[in-house]
Amino acid sequence: MSSASRSPADRHRVETLSNIAFERLRAEVMSGDLAPGTKLQVEQLGHRYGISLSPMREALSRLSETGLVVAELNRGYRVAPVSLEEYKDIIETRLHIEKEALLQSIKHGDLEWEAAVVASYHRLSRVHSAVESGGPEILEEWKKLNREFHSAIISACGSKWMLRFCLTLYDQTGRYHHGTRLNGTLPLEQSAREHKSLFRAVLNRDGKSAVRILEAHVRSAAARVERGERTLRG
Known part of the structure; x- marks a missing residue:
């Protein structure tokens, strides 16, 4: 379902779950629990957090805008490297x-x-x-x-x-x-x-x-x- 076709209630629910996923991911990257270079599998993260794929993808997309994770063309996301x-x-x-x-x-x-x-x-x-x-x-x-x-x-x-x-x-x-x-x-x-x-x-x-x-x-x-x-x- 595209974001444009969702009902207001559905959009609110996805946004809420996306915020939860974003904060949990950010905390794990910041603490080092998700180490630099770690491949971020949407399905695995969704299962671990108990959050569906759509809000997980939105959370990863938002996190990539902060530079904490990087999006790889046709390869998903990875925790950004450090130097x-x-x-x-x-x-x-x-x-x-x-x-x-x-x-x-x-x-x-x-x-x-x-x-x-x-x-x-x-x-x-x-x-x-x-x-x-x-x-x-x-x-x-x-x-x-x-x-x-x-x-x-x-x-x-x-x-x-x-x-x-x-x-x-x-x-x-x-x-x-x-x-x-x-x-x-x-x-x-x-x-x-x-x-x-x-x-x-x-x-x-x-x-x-x-x-x-x-x-x-x-x-x-x-x-x-x-x-x-x-x-x-x-």
Whole structure:
């Protein structure tokens, strides 16, 4: 059945299932559970997730637009490969765009934006203190809240495309972190200090300091990844 011939109820159901499949696939690619280069069989994934083929295909198509998976002509989909050269390119591109988004957000953000920044930082800080003693589920919650904090501070930049690119690049960098998780200890205190400094600079509307701290924060995490050390997301 084509999308044009579906009833509104059918379209809504497929869209809902596609969103579920998209989020599950994205999480598995980001965590490394679906390793770079893995062939993605629509039928197998649909069976594993309990989702029919049509919404699974839509989810894979959407995921290919983020660069997390690649579509191969007449061969389906595969998890995108990784390389140190690409990682460095992603970091530089992310910083170029995200620093500008942060400056624009600080310039134009209103009280509602400030409240969202405060709330996201508070949630991240609460979980951060439990990462060391908690299990894997706490670390996964931290990763989710860290993404929300980084999204919140740039959310008033005034450009949907800029936001989309920033989050796409953020997700891309995350693929390189799971491979270092067994080497060394997590830099918990350093990460907490950097987030606190970034939070204060943003609330003080100090754009110059905020972008400097953001760049140091991202590059610090990137350097650890390149050395094969464990890290928390920058």
